[in-house]
Amino acid sequence: MGPDAAKYFKRIGIVGAGNMGTMMSFGFAEQGVDVSLWDISGTNVNRALQMAKDARKEEKTVIGKIDCFCDIHEFTESLNDSNPAVYIFSITHGDPADSILKMIKDDLRAGDIILDGGNEHYRNTERRQRELEKKGVHWVGMGVSGGYQSARRGPSMSPGGTKDAVEKVLPLLEKFAAKDRRNSKPCVAYIGPYGAGHYVKMVHNGIENGMLSTISEAWSMMHKSLGMPFDEISRVFERWNSKGELRSTFLVQIGSEICLKKKTPEGDQRGEGAGRFGFVLDDVLDKVVQDVDNTEGTLYWTVSESAFRHVAAPTIATGHFIRVASGNRDQRLRVAEKLNIPGPHKANDVRDKEALLEDLQRAVYASFLCSFCQGLELIARASKDEGWDINLGTCIRIWRAGCIIQAEHILDLFETVFSSSSGQSQPIMNMKLIDEISSDLHKNFQPLKKIVLKAMEWDNCVPSMSASLEYIKYEGGTMLPTQFMEAEMDYFGAHAYDKPNVKNEDPGEPNKGAHHYEWKPA
Numbered sequence: 001m002g003p004d005a006a007k008y009f010k011r012i013g014i015v016g017a018g019n020m021g022t023m024m025s026f027g028f029a030e031q032g033v034d035v036s037l038w039d040i041s042g043t044n045v046n047r048a049l050q051m052a053k054d055a056r057k058e059e060k061t062v063i064g065k066i067d068c069f070c071d072i073h074e075f076t077e078s079l080n081d082s083n084p085a086v087y088i089f090s091i092t093h094g095d096p097a098d099s100i101l102k103m104i105k106d107d108l109r110a111g112d113i114i115l116d117g118g119n120e121h122y123r124n125t126e127r128r129q130r131e132l133e134k135k136g137v138h139w140v141g142m143g144v145s146g147g148y149q150s151a152r153r154g155p156s157m158s159p160g161g162t163k164d165a166v167e168k169v170l171p172l173l174e175k176f177a178a179k180d181r182r183n184s185k186p187c188v189a190y191i192g193p194y195g196a197g198h199y200v201k202m203v204h205n206g207i208e209n210g211m212l213s214t215i216s217e218a219w220s221m222m223h224k225s226l227g228m229p230f231d232e233i234s235r236v237f238e239r240w241n242s243k244g245e246l247r248s249t250f251l252v253q254i255g256s257e258i259c260l261k262k263k264t265p266e267g268d269q270r271g272e273g274a275g276r277f278g279f280v281l282d283d284v285l286d287k288v289v290q291d292v293d294n295t296e297g298t299l300y301w302t303v304s305e306s307a308f309r310h311v312a313a314p315t316i317a318t319g320h321f322i323r324v325a326s327g328n329r330d331q332r333l334r335v336a337e338k339l340n341i342p343g344p345h346k347a348n349d350v351r352d353k354e355a356l357l358e359d360l361q362r363a364v365y366a367s368f369l370c371s372f373c374q375g376l377e378l379i380a381r382a383s384k385d386e387g388w389d390i391n392l393g394t395c396i397r398i399w400r401a402g403c404i405i406q407a408e409h410i411l412d413l414f415e416t417v418f419s420s421s422s423g424q425s426q427p428i429m430n431m432k433l434i435d436e437i438s439s440d441l442h443k444n445f446q447p448l449k450k451i452v453l454k455a456m457e458w459d460n461c462v463p464s465m466s467a468s469l470e471y472i473k474y475e476g477g478t479m480l481p482t483q484f485m486e487a488e489m490d491y492f493g494a495h496a497y498d499k500p501n502v503k504n505e506d507p508g509e510p511n512k513g514a515h516h517y518e519w520k521p522a
């Protein structure tokens, strides 16, 4: 990275001095860009100011100036010399973003570019784009992935909106973005018009969650049934991350680090994790509350979108539902008393632990792959419906570094396919029709089945792995139980069915059925 990004834009404005906004301001300053940073809360501004002072003292690389503002109009004025002015929003989606936009709307000039780096619903993005178009201001929905560490060191970004506007800021974003370590290519690219960029980020988070649920299920099986201590699990994750199909997979790699983190007498900077014995993980409750207040939405938007667009995404969806249940721990504990069912228990029948761990690795891989198939199919479907023309190969390229779903082997697989199919007139809509993908799902189906069976036997909770297993079974099934479902629906609702071996019906298009049988006259 070179500190020469300032030749594109001398100063930019960042709205929101939260985890992401503050770190991005340091990241851009490291590129030599001066940053104006504003936040609604004086406390946030003061904290950012202090951090900026410390960073300039301690990290000599933060060379651009970071100026913090409490007054929003002084903030916008600080960008008066920039033509166009470039803003990055990094705040909570929905009403907060609307209210800030309202506050600065009169200060914006034709040509200005706002990159919304929050996780926003793509329809909100499109609404703001329409609203600002009249003023000649460009609103770009830009997914930013990688959490606050990457926001500081270089995230993966998916900007979408007016192509000209994105191309204007792309050189700056390319400097800031994470780089693919194989070829140093920046993990940012124009994704498509309108809400395409935020859509891709939303699905990225959906895939992320299918993977998160899967890796947590594997951790639970190792810990609770195989009785493996955290440091041993860490070594397993490290091995998985070092070679084979799970190599260089971010969530596996950080899993290894998490399992090693021991408490220390002083804890972290804020004293969290202080203790004489045990692991920091011991202090973490099984309660995901991240989205209870609706300040985060990407996962449930992905689940709603997959239902709305008729794309089966069970690995992702079950990962959402277990989060919902987990967050409601109080209810869970009360229900548990009533249900009185066994929880995960020790396995006494494992004769070959290494073989089982190998199956587990392959099961995790299969489930990760299912999560990717589901997410990419959703993007492909939405792109077709909305006329966005998203290149899936571009999505794979920007997910190579900086983001949460980095997974080298899976991205290699898709990259090979998408680069060889780039000339095809019809985009790939069903990832399981790709030879490389179906072959890997086939190879890992039995290990996945073995692991799900073992999980059932040991009363482990494996929603995403079992959903992946069923997904493979029904997405490639020739004899589904829906034969009976169709008959029942025709019985009570005259919903009509298609017949076997009839032209245009079997297999036929997914159109409404052609036949109704009068099972019972009304």
Ligand SMILES: NC(=O)C1=CN([C@@H]2O[C@H](COP(=O)(O)OP(=O)(O)OC[C@H]3O[C@@H](n4cnc5c(N)ncnc54)[C@H](OP(=O)(O)O)[C@@H]3O)[C@@H](O)[C@H]2O)C=CC1
Residues within 6 Å of the ligand: 016, 017, 018, 019, 020, 021, 039, 040, 041, 044, 090, 091, 092, 093, 095, 096, 097, 099, 100, 117, 118, 119, 120, 144, 145, 146, 147, 148, 295, 296
């Ligand atoms: N954390 C992560 O890993 C990632 C987060 N994102 C997205 O980036 C954005 C920022 O996230 P993050 O920095 O983690 O979150 P934080 O909670 O740290 O920051 C959110 C910011 O939004 C501000 N905000 C909230 N409500 C309002 C409001 N009504 N009016 C004005 N400002 C408001 C907050 O101010 P205040 O503190 O005063 O409420 C704060 O500055 C979000 O859209 C998030 O989804 C994207 C990628 C990764």
Ligand SMILES: O=C(CO)[C@H](O)[C@H](O)COP(=O)(O)O
Residues within 6 Å of the ligand: 119, 144, 145, 146, 147, 205, 208, 209, 290, 291, 296, 297, 298, 299, 404
């Ligand atoms: O965007 C992210 C990573 O990519 C953030 O971690 C975000 O907080 C995820 O939130 P959710 O899945 O609840 O929407």
